Amino acid sequence: MKNNLSFNSTNIRALVMVFALLAICIFFHIATDGIFLSAANITNLVRQSSIVGILAIGMLLVIVSGNIDLSVGSLVGFFGGIASIFFMKIGMSLPVAISITLLFGFVVGCLQGALTAYLRIPAFIVTLGGLLIFRGSIMAIMQGETISVNNEFQIFGSGFLSTKISISIAALAIIFYSFHLFYQRKIKNKFGLKFSAVPVVILKIISFSAFVCFFLWVFTANNVVSEIMPITTPIRVPAESPLAQLHEYQNANHTVTLSATTGIDKAIPVPVIVMLALALIVGFISTRTTFGRRVFAIGGNAEAAYLSGINIKFNTMLVFGLCGLLSAVAGIVYTARLGSAAPDAGAGYELYAIAACVIGGTSLMGGRGTIFGAIIGALIMASLDSGMSILNIEPFYQNIIKGAVLILAVYIDVASKKKN
Amino acid sequence: MSFLEIKNISKQFGDVYALKEISFSVAQGEIHAVCGENGAGKSTLIKILNGVYSSGNYEGNFSIDGNEIHFKNIHEAEAAGVAVIHQELSLVKTMSVAENIFLGNEPSRFGIIQRHQIHVVAKKLLEQVGLTVSPETEVSELGIGEQQLVEIAKALNKNARLLILDEPTTALTETETEKLFDLLQQLQTSGVTIIYISHRLKEIKSLCNRVTVLRDGKFIATKVVVYNINNSGTTQIQAEPNFSEKELIKLMVGREITELYPKTQTKTGLKVLELKNYSLFDSSRKRKIDSVNLEVRSGEILGIAGLMGSGRTELLMGIIGAWKGKQDGEILFNNKKVKFNSPAEAIANGIALVSEDRKRLGLILPQSIRFNLNLSTMKNISSVGILSGGKEMKRTLEMIQQLSVKTNSTETEVQQLSGGNQQKVVIGKCLLVNPKLLLLDEPTRGIDVGARAEIYELMNKLVNEGMAIIMVSSDLSEVIGMSNRIVVMNEGKISGDFSSGVTQEEIMMAATSEHQFEN
Structure with missing residues (x-):
């Protein structure tokens, strides 16, 4: 028996997605005369994508299990509001407010999951109901007001890790990755499987390190004012785009807020590290735990999974629970990012999360998808948003283009599967 | 001259012949049984006769009324008067009896369905098949036997000259079966030719004129069952007085037990x-x-x-x-x-089950051999819900070796394996349960x-x-x-x-x- 590292279809799909993202970046970089890939814009872009990214992580498992969750956008608004009420109005300490909000998110998710799994109401309907119910609830609770949150809370959205901590994290990531590669190699060797040669492993470590260092440089380069290129034309964003409600884009001039925070020691944005951590954890859950396996089995073939001894109902409920939990995280980050909780926060985000998953190669039929793909999908969406906004493309054209990209991405996926 | 003449028809799936050089003929107005064990090739034959397998996808040919036939699709077969009543009925349960009878064939003017006409014709057809329900009844309210009669009415509406029934009595009660037989004999008298697919020897004996036996995709024999056929056709068939169920069974099972079974x-x-x-x-x-x-x-x-x-x-x-x-x-x-x-x-x-349909009930097709093998026994290779890659790989490799699954990687998706290797993966999954x-x-x-x-x-x-x-x-x-x-x-x-x-x-x-x- 030979091999394990040959390019299987999943690897190829991942590569295609990465190249698509790169192509989009290069195109915009040229089209925007070098603004797009400036340190400031890259930082901004990954910050933008973090909220949709977090939602996409939860959505991915739901879709893989063969379901859909349309309520996550409303849950962002709902839990953003709930967390700010707990913290600002009731006066809980921040850890308590956040813990309770997250638990609440899990429970609400499980509830929707239970309706789907145990009462057999289609997930589409349950979560469509949820979409209306949670939006209505938070509007009723907040009485249409917005609640401002203080600096302590805002860290989750607008905060940055210091350079020292950022460098430590980057170093740890590289060490961990190297260890992981060598461990894999050892295991494969032990079972007589074909393993990569040392130079290949080293090459992988070097490219990973280069990748990490590049982003570290991008994030720290933000400190230097001269790196930022001024944008003088007004930026237009579609009203329902995730960008529209974030304050950078509420200013006509792109540079205002970006340069305003310079001078402080800041590197990795907190929402980005939150998203990466969640991606790692849920990625691990999806591939290395019994729960993750079961979710893929249920989505791949529910009947076969049942006959193999898998409890379909319970696991389906948990998947929704996890999605609810991640929606609560996204709600907190979103509120922190805006500096206040608004009852209409996160409207339409469910569609962005679904689009991110689908662009990332997730099959809506269930059983297929990767966290990596979903994150890339979120980055592609954010890149299109950011690039077209810098190019000052009219909002309605932006929507048309994003819609077309979504359809094109799925077509490429379908067409490539047919060939196999 | 025969009404239906099947000449040297073969159909291959990969290397396997589902049908091999089948030839036999069916007389005008005859009820002709086709029987054989599961997998003898009966379903394949039906699919060729009603255009599911279009001309060119099989070898040989067949003729109806002396004209060589090359159906491109089911619609051409229907237009030529070939109708199949399947084991699983193909009615739209949420539509009315009349709507079902006319499904895909609605009389319309400028695209507007002529409801009145539908009901009048449907009523007549229902009388003909002996079903006393209103044409407006929803099909879901009918029993299986009644639904079958609706299917036959639908076929008659398309002026079926060759009616093929695939195991029609599987779900019927005794009285429903009798009713169906009366109708079939009545249709026979009016000149419809019927191919009756069944395992049930008793039914063949009481209903059919002749019976053709298939085995392993090959033609074995055509035997005469009854002496006379009361139809308007011209063919005379000689009687076969010593027809017996025993003989028929012998023809169906035929082969000897080979060395294949190392008991x-x-x-x-x-x-x-x-x-x-x-x-x-x-x-x-x-x-x-x-x-x-x-x-x-x-x-x-x-x-x-x-x-x-x-x-x-x-x-x-x-x-x-x-x-x-x-x-x-x-x-x-x-x-x-x-x-x-x-x-x-x-x-x-x-207790572990290797189910009959490995693709539908046994495997997670888009996942790897490793994934599938360990699906029922994840708790044995995990602690606190986290899988141990080493343990999993060990068990996977051992099982692949024990069952000699032919693959070059544990990560191969099972949908890329051959049927035999897929089955080994399902069996392996069960064996890991111990x-x-x-x-x-x-x-x-x-x-x-x-x-x-x-x-x-x-x-x-x-x-x-x-x-x-x-x-x-x-x-x-x-x-x-x-x-x-x-x-x-x-x-x-x-x-x-x-x-x-x-x-x-x-x-x-x-x-x-x-x-x-x-x-």
Whole structure:
């Protein structure tokens, strides 16, 4: 028996997605005369994508299990509001407010999951109901007001890790990755499987390190004012785009807020590290735990999974629970990012999360998808948003283009599967 | 001259011939039975006659009324007057009887359906088939027998000249069957030619003029059943006075048990499973399994034979805890009374099932061999829910080697494997459970001879190690060759219990007739 590292279809799909993202970046970089890939814009872009990214992580498992969750956008608004009420109005300490909000998110998710799994109401309907119910609830609770949150809370959205901590994290990531590669190699060797040669492993470590260092440089380069290129034309964003409600884009001039925070020691944005951590954890859950396996089995073939001894109902409920939990995280980050909780926060985000998953190669039929793909999908969406906004493309054209990209991405996926 | 003349038709799937050089003819106005074991090629033949397999996708040809036919699709076949009544009825249950009769064929003016006309014609057709319901009744409100009559009315509306019925009485009651036979004979008198596909010898005897036997995709014989045919056709058929059910069965099963089955003598041990008065009911409270009593001992292969729909699969689903409806009676496992609410519980107790349809019920197709093999036993290779890559890889590689699954990687998606290797993965998944009782439902269906022999060898090895196996199979030579004991199921009941030295004819007799057989 030979091999394990040959390019299987999943690897190829991942590569295609990465190249698509790169192509989009290069195109915009040229089209925007070098603004797009400036340190400031890259930082901004990954910050933008973090909220949709977090939602996409939860959505991915739901879709893989063969379901859909349309309520996550409303849950962002709902839990953003709930967390700010707990913290600002009731006066809980921040850890308590956040813990309770997250638990609440899990429970609400499980509830929707239970309706789907145990009462057999289609997930589409349950979560469509949820979409209306949670939006209505938070509007009723907040009485249409917005609640401002203080600096302590805002860290989750607008905060940055210091350079020292950022460098430590980057170093740890590289060490961990190297260890992981060598461990894999050892295991494969032990079972007589074909393993990569040392130079290949080293090459992988070097490219990973280069990748990490590049982003570290991008994030720290933000400190230097001269790196930022001024944008003088007004930026237009579609009203329902995730960008529209974030304050950078509420200013006509792109540079205002970006340069305003310079001078402080800041590197990795907190929402980005939150998203990466969640991606790692849920990625691990999806591939290395019994729960993750079961979710893929249920989505791949529910009947076969049942006959193999898998409890379909319970696991389906948990998947929704996890999605609810991640929606609560996204709600907190979103509120922190805006500096206040608004009852209409996160409207339409469910569609962005679904689009991110689908662009990332997730099959809506269930059983297929990767966290990596979903994150890339979120980055592609954010890149299109950011690039077209810098190019000052009219909002309605932006929507048309994003819609077309979504359809094109799925077509490429379908067409490539047919060939196999 | 014959109405339908089939000349040298062959149909290949990959390397396997589903039909090989079939030739026979059907006279105008004849009711002609086609029979054979499961997998003899009957369904394939139907699909060629009604255009599902379009001209060019098979070799040979056939002619209707002397004209050579090349159907491109089902619509052309329908236009030429060929209609098939399938085992699973193809009515739209949420539409009315009249709408179904005219489905795809609605009389319309400028795209607007002529409702009045539909009802008038539908009413006439319903009278013709002897169904006394309003054309406006929704199909879902009708019983299976009535739905079948609606199907026939639909065929008549399309001026069917050749009516093909595929096992039409499987779901019918006695009275419904009689009613159907009356109608078929009436249609015969009016000049419709009928091909009647059935296993049931009694029906063939009381309804059909001639019978053609297929076996393993080959034409075996055409026999005359009755003396005269009362039709307007011109063909005269000579009588065959010594037609017998026995002879027909012999023609159907034919082949001798080959060296394929390396039967070994094993020591049977303690009782592993016992069913007492075990019954299963479907959602409409119909008995699918009727007071079954059976037992299996360790070191023993119990074969379950029977026709499709006789309740064999349902019985296995009941044992494994996957039956959704009501159950009755007792299951004793290792002499303890048990009731499994899910396959998970059965698996935890040491019962594993290799289901009959590996693609639909056995495998997660887009996932790897490793993923599938370990699906039922994840708790053995994990702690606190986290899988151990090392343990998993070890078990995967051992199982791949033990079953000699042909693959170059543990990460190959199972959908890329051949049927035989897919089946090995399903069996491997079950063996990892370390079962005391292994249920095999059609374990060698659609598998090449090489993989078959390997699976038989494995079964013998497992019972030698003390496992108990229940094997459901439609392949009679396999059942006889592999089993220590054989029970035959017939309409949810056990109609035969044989220890050894039983012939295929005896099994077939028990599977098709109403008497009890034992030796």
